[in-house]
Amino acid sequence: MRLLFLQDFLDLIFPRNCPQCGRALFDFEPCLCTVCQGTLPVANFHLRPFDNELTSKIRGLMPVHRAMAFLRFTKKGKSQKLLHQLKYRHMPEIGVEMGRLFGQSLDKEGFRSEWDVIVPVPLHPLKQKRRGFNQSEEFAKGLAKSLDISMNSLLDRRKFTETQTKKSRLQRLENVEEVFELKKGEAIQGLRILLVDDVITTGATLCACANVLLDCGAKHVDLATIAAGGQ
Ligand SMILES: [Zn+2]
Known part of the structure; x- marks a missing residue:
């Protein structure tokens, strides 16, 4: 009271x-x-998680398992406005709420026991410092709460420098200028991972992260975003 x-x-x-x-x-x-x-313009890709517009988009970029998005992204539509408010109006609570709502939908379809850990795509540390939060991490928090699965920011992100001699095949193909790495001391052998980001456009960033997790021993990596956009 x-x-x-x-x-x-x-x-x-x-x-x-x-x-x-x-x-x-x-x-x-x-x-x-x-x-x-x-x-909300829900996408319902999770009802056909192995075979939908998103799985078609990322085929060839990573070993595809499940790919899902909560909302359909339309220019000047509702999802665009929400994402804009989340990122540029300092409203991390929108990310948490989108995760909470999408988590409820996933739970309803019996996904709760499908993942061991939820991992957000990292922001570059300087960007995160400027913004004060990582919108993907906020989304991951909401999902973690609804699904009762732990969230762990397992990946680091930094700019690619010429002193690094090894770029993965995908990074060369996609000309990814940033590299992702598993944080030191983390072990993910055999884990079923749900990797999350705010939006998927080409899929290059998400797939780069997924391939790092798979190279480090993850059993499989599923993808979930707040919204899925056109090119
Ligand atoms: Zn309203």
């Missing part, structure tokens, strides 16, 4: 608004208003 009172008081001073439509939120609405939550 006292907590509820405190929330009312805080809402009075700092009113919370729906990041989609701008309407003031009720206490029971954690992030989006009920109307916006009910009309």
Whole structure:
């Protein structure tokens, strides 16, 4: 009761608004208003996780297992607005909420026991310092909570420098200017991993990360993003 009172008081001073439509939120609405939550452009790729637009897109870039996205990305559409607010308006709670909602959908289809760990695609450390958070990590947190699976930021990301003589075949093909590595001291032998990012466009970044995890011994790597976009 006292907590509820405190929330009312805080809402009075700092009113919370729906990041989609701008309407003031009720206490029971954690992030989006009920109307916006009910009309999200869900992609439903997880209903055919082994054979959908995303798996076709990444075939040839990595050994494909499952690939899923919560929302369909349309230019000037709802998912674009949410992603923009998440990344550039400093609203990490949108990432957590998208993860929580998508996690619920995945749980409903029986995915809870399919993964050992959820791994977010890392941001470059300088970028993360500037933004204050990694949007993929926020999404991963929400998924982890709904699915009751641990989240672990297992990968490092840095710019490719010429002193590094080895680039993987994929990195050369895709001209990836950044490299990903498993953090020192981490072991992922035999783990079933759900790798997550905010959006998938060409798939180059996600597949580069997935290949690193597979090279380090992961059993298989599934992909999930907040939204899937066109080219
Ligand atoms: Zn709304």
